[in-house]
Structure formats: structure tokens, C-alpha cells
Amino acid sequence: MIVEADDTMPVRSSDDVVRARQAVRARAIAAGFSLVDQTKIITAASEVARNTVDYGGGGTMHIELLRNGQRRGVRLTFKDQGPGIADISLAMKDGYTTGQGLGLGLSGAKRLVNEFAITSAPGQGTEVILARWK
Amino acid sequence: MSEIPILKIGDCLLVSIQVDMHDRLAMALQDDLTRRIVQDRARGVMIDISALEIVDSFIGRMLNNIAAMSRVLDAVTVVVGMRPAVAITLVELGLTLNGVRTALNVDRGLAMIRKIIDHGEQDDDRRGG
Numbered sequence: 001m002i003v004e005a006d007d008t009m010p011v012r013s014s015d016d017v018v019r020a021r022q023a024v025r026a027r028a029i030a031a032g033f034s035l036v037d038q039t040k041i042i043t044a045a046s047e048v049a050r051n052t053v054d055y056g057g058g059g060t061m062h063i064e065l066l067r068n069g070q071r072r073g074v075r076l077t078f079k080d081q082g083p084g085i086a087d088i089s090l091a092m093k094d095g096y097t098t099g100q101g102l103g104l105g106l107s108g109a110k111r112l113v114n115e116f117a118i119t120s121a122p123g124q125g126t127e128v129i130l131a132r133w134k
Numbered sequence: 135m136s137e138i139p140i141l142k143i144g145d146c147l148l149v150s151i152q153v154d155m156h157d158r159l160a161m162a163l164q165d166d167l168t169r170r171i172v173q174d175r176a177r178g179v180m181i182d183i184s185a186l187e188i189v190d191s192f193i194g195r196m197l198n199n200i201a202a203m204s205r206v207l208d209a210v211t212v213v214v215g216m217r218p219a220v221a222i223t224l225v226e227l228g229l230t231l232n233g234v235r236t237a238l239n240v241d242r243g244l245a246m247i248r249k250i251i252d253h254g255e256q257d258d259d260r261r262g263g
Contacts, residue, residue: 014158018155021154025187039219040226042188046192047190047191050192104229108191108227112226112227
């Protein structure tokens with residue numbers, strides 16, 4: 001697997017969430033994604049980026065354009081140094097939220113991508129990796 | 135005031151969302167709309183989302199909230215113009231927009247609002263929420 005291009009951007013405010021969505025759209029188009037596939041990864045990115053701002057106290061998004069043989073994909077890595085998640089399986093449940101949202105952010109984002117990984121521990125921040133292939 | 139214009143047509147308010155909204159803008163729109171419903175004595179609210187490239191759970195919640203608030207203020211909300219890719223993504227995300235009426239386009243949305251204002255809500259039209 002080759003990383004053809006990559007970039008890191010801040011995810012600290014709701015304006016950054018908009019910029020993150022736009023960056024993901026540009027990479028998804030570069031990877032040749034269909035409109036539906038673009039929409040899915042942009043929406044997943046928006047959910048996780050908002051979590052990074054609202055729960056993680058802000059962080060970064062690393063975006064990579066991947067090639068694996070003939071397949072192209074986009075991988076996103078969101079990192080924050082926030083309080084972390086004590087119970088990841090609970091946080092992944094539909095409808096569970098500690099905030100004001102609908103509790104669909106993580107579970108919904110996972111359904112919209114091909115690969116999903118989350119690493120977190122109390123006091124050690126959170127890392128969420130999303131990838132979608134064409 | 136949000137930067138999104140709210141147009142008044144008869145007893146209806148029309149909002150066409152043309153920008154990629156950040157979360158504060160979405161909240162401001164929600165506040166503006168409820169204020170305008172009361173101020174203009176509106177009976178219907180139509181929200182055109184045909185320019186929106188995504189609807190995530192935050193925007194979805196805003197649409198649900200606007201529909202619920204306008205219902206309490208005796209107005210009908212219809213969301214029109216959702217793109218097919220957005221509809222597919224919303225369902226997969228798990229967002230069902232239970233309390234929100236939808237129509238394919240502005241014409242059908244206006245007809246739906248008229249019908250509900252003139253004839254009241256049929257049980258069949260009610261979609262929970």
C-alpha cells in the first residue's frame with residue numbers, strides 16, 4: 001500500500017470541522033469515489049471531527065490518499081489529547097451520548113466506512129482511524 | 135442573526151441553505167426561524183436543502199428541532215430537495231428524521247404545507263416524533 005499524498009490539519013473549532021469536510025471531499029474526488037461514497041466518508045469525517053472538537057477539546061486530522069494495487073482509498077486519523085473514553089463499547093452504542101447529540105456519531109461513522117479503529121484511555125486522549133476504499 | 139436569509143411568501147417561510155454550515159450557524163438558523171414564525175405568524179416553514187452536500191447528525195438534529203419547535207408554534211415544517219446520496223448516507227448513519235416531513239421539491243413541499251394548513255393533519259401524514 002502506497003500513500004500518494006497526505007496532509008495534517010487542525011480540528012479545534014466548528015469552522016475547522018467545515019474545512020475538514022472540504023479537505024476530505026477533495027481527497028475523495030482525487031481517489032475517484034462515486035458521489036455516494038464521497039458523501040459517506042465526508043459525513044463520517046464530520047461526525048468524528050465534531051467529537052474531536054466537542055469531547056476531545058480539539059486535535060488534528062491526518063488525511064491520506066492511498067493506493068493498494070488498483071484500489072484507491074482515503075484514510076483519516078483523528079487525534080486529540082482530551083479526557084479519553086473510559087468505556088469504548090458503550091461509546092460505540094447507537095443512542096449513547098454524554099453530550100447534547102443524538103449518540104450516532106461514532107456508531108454511525110463506523111457504518112459509513114470500510115475500516116474503523118478507535119484507541120482511547122482515560123487521560124490519554126483518543127485516536128480514531130477511518131478508511132474507505134473505492 | 136444567522137447569515138441565512140429567511141423569505142416570507144404569504145403565510146409561509148422559506149429557507150434555502152446554500153452554504154456548508156458550521157455548527158453555530160445551524161444553531162443561529164434554528165433560533166432565527168422560531169423567532170420569525172412568531173413574528174410573521176407563519177403557518178408553514180419550508181427548508182430547501184438541495185444545495186447541501188451532506189447532512190450529518192448535527193444538521194439532522196437541527197432539522198428535527200425546527201420541525202418540533204414549529205409544531206409547538208402551530209406551523210408545519212417540510213424539508214425539500216434532499217439529494218439521493220444524502221438520503222442513502224442518512225439512512226446508513228442511522229438518522230431517520232422521524233419528526234420531519236419531506237417532499238421531493240419546492241412545488242410539492244408548498245402543496246403539502248397548503249394541504250395540511252387547509253385540511254388539518256391526516257393521521258396518515260403523521261410520521262411520529
